[in-house]
Amino acid sequence: MATGHQDRTMSIWDIRTQKVFASIPNDNIQGTILDKICFSEKGYQFAAAWKGSNVVKMYDMRKSFAEIEIVFPTDKEQDSISNIEFDKYGNYLMIS
Numbered sequence: 001m002a003t004g005h006q007d008r009t010m011s012i013w014d015i016r017t018q019k020v021f022a023s024i025p026n027d028n029i030q031g032t033i034l035d036k037i038c039f040s041e042k043g044y045q046f047a048a049a050w051k052g053s054n055v056v057k058m059y060d061m062r063k064s065f066a067e068i069e070i071v072f073p074t075d076k077e078q079d080s081i082s083n084i085e086f087d088k089y090g091n092y093l094m095i096s
Helices: none
Strands: 002-004 010-014 019-024 034-039 045-050 055-060 066-071 084-086 093-095
Touching (some): 002 034, 034 084, 055 093
Antiparallel strands (some): 034 045, 084 093
8 A cells, every 4th residue: 555645755555454554755847746546456556646647656565665757748737747557467558
């Protein structure tokens, strides 16, 4: 499980212990509110998008939360990401 906070950090929770497993800062994101998050099928990778931003960040928990930033081109009518989703095998990420 993941939660977003007003200070732009994300918390990844261990649902068995009900404690924060990791806290990830996101200081360079334009948007202010964590709007979308999705986990891959096996749960090792996840992607996040912020309201008012055209950036999606992917993280890999097996690699100390290695981060990949994807800047998604948007037009003036749509200034933020509307959806992110991994395919059922966790190989591809759909961004719209």
